[in-house]
Amino acid sequence: MNITQEKIDNLNAVVKINIDPADYQGRVDKAIKDHAKKANMPGFRPGMVPPAHIKRMYGKSILVDEVNNLLSDTLNNYITEQKLEVLGQPLPKVDDTQQYNWDFADKFEFNYEIGLAPEFALDFSSKDKLTQYVIKIDDETLAERVKNIRRSYGKMTNPDVSAEDDVLYAQLTQLSPDGSVFDDGISNTTSVRLEQIQDADIKKSLIGLKKDDDVTLDIQKAYNNDTPKVAAILGIDEAEAADLKSNFKLTVKNVNRLEESDLNQEFFDKLFGEGVVTDEAGFKAKITEELESMMSQDAERKLQNDIYNYSVDKVKFDLPDDFLKRWLKVTNEKLTDEELEGGYNDFAQNLKWTLIENKIIKDNNIEIKYEEVFAAAKQSLDQQFRMYSPTPIADEQLSQYAVQYLQNKENANKVFDEVKALKTLDYIKSVITLDKKDIFYNDFKALAK
Incomplete structure (x- = not known):
């Protein structure tokens, strides 16, 4: 067996592997014998199939497998021995001019392209600055966090009139272009959180509503064309929501408000343990x-x-x-x-x-x-x-x-x-x-x- 390497440049090379029959014959003979011991074929007792019979029937496929195994082992060992730092994996070069009979007497030549890792130096030092x-935490972020925590431990109420951070439990009904109810259109009862409404004018129109009040809602504008959000609010799939152009009638069924918890000792103790925090x-x-x-x-x-x-x-x-x-x-x-x-x-x-x-x-x-x-x-x-x-x-x-x-x-x-x-x-x-x-x-x- 002969292995050579041709450097194309600092980053590319070709490894050429020449294989003679003597290089693969022992492996092939052993593989044929192992196959014969395990074969279960009509006319022969299990494990008693003659190797010559296996060679006649499966010899070429066994030869191909063993040559491929030999190639893989040889190439990997060569890369290790030569301490080549390769990128990716070697790629076989196809040569249509070479034809093999696979008759146990062929000499083979295989070429593999390899990509080589570059050589480079590192010079990180104190001169490099990041x-x-x-x-x-700014006051706005702190206030928002405090508000959310207080609401998490607060209680739900049902005021008569909606305010900025309320939740409207409402019926959404699809409308035709002329403003009438769309026959067999989309209809869904859901919770509409006013703090999630993106459009300021639409949000303003939802403040001050009472039970049984109706408003017309441009739902795409309300949620800034957020398809997953629109789909979730209407209870439809996202593909349908993406193409939706209709307005909806929003009918208030109830106004829900989560009142913030009082800043008292009971609240502090629930959050941090008894006596850890004692004031605002x-x-x-x-x-x-x-x-x-x-x-x-x-x-x-x-x-x-x-x-x-x-x-x-x-x-x-x-x-x-x-x-x-x-x-x-x-x-x-x-x-x-x-x-x-x-x-x-x-x-x-x-x-x-x-x-x-x-x-x-x-x-x-x-x-x-x-x-x-x-x-x-x-x-x-x-x-x-x-x-x-x-x-x-x-x-x-x-x-x-x-x-x-x-x-x-x-x-x-x-x-x-x-x-x-x-x-x-x-x-x-x-x-x-x-x-x-x-x-x-x-x-x-x-x-x-």
Whole structure:
């Protein structure tokens, strides 16, 4: 067997593999004998089929399989031995001029295109600067949060006249263009939350209504053409909602109002435990603390995203783009040329980041231990469980779930990659300069869009 590599350029090469009969004959003979031992054929006792008979009937298919297996093993071993850092997977070059008889005497020649990872240097230092935002809670955000919490612990009342934040329990009836009721049209009884109405004039028209009052509602305008919202309000599917042009008659059946809970000791104790908070100032300070703790996660996500973008822009190197595009087409048969061109830049950016990650991990001897992957899996599962129940799961049971979760190879690789990314980001954060900057939450939301 002879293996050679022809360098096309720094990012592309062709590996040529020449195979003689002596290279594959032993594997083929063994495969035929193994097949004979397992064969169950008419006229022969199980396991007693002569190998010559198997060779006559299935020899060519066995030969093809064994040559393919030999090729795969040989190519993988060559890449490992030569320490080639390949991108994607080797692609066989089709040569229509070569014809093989597959008669156990052929010499084979196979060529594989490979894409090579680029060589590049990293030069992160304190001269590289990024902003690390520290989110502060503005009065508007705090007031909205306080209002929502007070309403969560408040009581429902039924006032005579609707106000700005009320909920109208109403009948919605589809109207014809002339304003009459549409025969066999859409009709649904539902709750209309006035705070969700997007159009100011329509919202104003719904304030001051009493039971049995009627108003005409342009539902698409009311919800700013939010198809899922319109579909949910009318009880129809989204396809029908998207094409809907009709106005609706809204008939008030009841006005519901959620009164805010009083700011008293009973309320404070329900929220934070007995005696932890004793007055309104302490209540607002506690809510501010909790909000800023939650918002710190948003700030960290933005910082991570900024580091990602900064890194892939700063570290300059080329990729074997033509090869990678061919590889993506081969491995994704349904991928259209338009989809490939539209999504390739994101793919290339993610690949660049992966190469930067790998180099940082390697150059700095950063270890990723099982204990870290296990802890990350536990944390992720704990967050998922808390979405459905505020009561935390016992640590021992959570550990059992984490063990089961990581037994799935795909899950384990996913968590490993997450830990790897966090370690890479932590390294970059330790090297560059992070300028901390206070910012109000509403300003941060506008910045993060």
